[in-house]
Amino acid sequence: MAKKLNGAYRKLLGRKIRVLRKEAGLRQEDLQQALGYDSATMVSLIESGRKGMSMEKLSKAAEFFGVNEAFFLSRKPLTDDQIQMIVDVNRIVEQPNTPLFAMVKGVLESSRVMMAR
8 A cells, every 4th residue: 555645745746846837838737648647637636735646657747847756755845946946956967068057066166165164
């Protein structure tokens, strides 16, 4: 029998799905079709934290949105802005031969030095 997801984790997962969907400019109906749900109502229930997702659907969503499955599995509380930042940085990291990657790398290296003080 599958273990039930607690409410706080379901809400966090739902917010991550919503942020990714909106960033991609998709409607709930679009995501419903991409993930193979019977109706957009299920996407609404997931985004509101009232329903969870199976590992199969999580894997499908990770592949669809181009994020690592670990992003969905993390239980660390995050704001919508933090979720968006993780998604943005993840996309930059996937393109190491770009000027944007070099710039972000430089900023992160500088902040490590500043935080070490």
